[in-house]
Amino acid sequence: MSLLVTFGVNGQIASVEVSPWKRLLDVLREDLHLTGTKEGCGEGECGACTVLLDGVPVNSCLVAAGQCDGRAVTTVEGLARGSAAEPLLHAVQRELVARGGAQCGICTPGIAVCAAHLCESGALVGASDPRAKVRELLAGNICRCTGYQLVVDAVIAAALPDGESAEDGAGDGGRGDGGAR
């Protein structure tokens, strides 16, 4: 059985005729050719497939196409503004690049989407320990091979550009922090 599913994707309307049970992850990658969203575990554990659904981070490997009808999805391709010729990266993308926080192509897209939401939600404003808050809010985005220090630096810099220095946490482990969050 297939169903016509119509939803917003990165500000455009998309209609696909798919099984209502097809994973949003697969609809994005196979039907809409938005391959920035990656599959890691495929079972809701790693966060590589994170997209925003009505502005809320979700694991797209756990969302069925039929759940998306009439809703709005933002993928990593939708974070940048500007034009195709002159893209303007989201602040968190710029900081991930500038601070060496961009990791591999599997985990980075999900981290970027979740971190962008974290910045825009104002979750760090007024936080007594912003670094701990970033680690808590990115806890669903797993990297199995490096640490999170530079990612945290980048998110802090993007979310609190006039606030805490990214260097304030320099003592908490560097990139080789064993993956502790």
Ligand code: FES
């Ligand atoms: S691929 Fe979806 S959470 Fe890992």
Ligand code: FES
């Ligand atoms: S999983 Fe991407 S760098 Fe570790």
